Amino acid sequence: MNSLCVVLTTTNSVASANTIASALLERKLAACVQILPGITSLYRWEGKIASDQEIQLIIKSTSPVIDEAYEVVKRLHPYNVPEWVVLNSVVASEDYLRWAQQVTNQM
Secondary structure, three states: OOOEEEEEEEEOOHHHHHHHHHHHHHOOOOOEEEEEEEEEEEEEEOOEEEEEEEEEEEEEEEHHHHHHHHHHHHHHOOOOOOOOEEEOOOOOOHHHHHHHHHHOOOO
């Protein structure tokens, strides 16, 4: 089944976010990437609670290319363990899903 996926990831700079977004779009692994600067992330890392200013990326993609998209993000990402949270089978309008499928070469 070819469905719309929304992926959440964060990074440490706008430059890194732009690099990741551009690579995904150029390779037709994402239909759209939104970059939201200025979020604060609190998380547990190496036994301690950490807090960092980060950039949120919201990636719209399709299920057939999602694994390849992850490999690109992993290769370009500055973190040892990049966030990669995939929301599968997202309900979207037929028009938006069709557009996403077209731009990721799924139609």
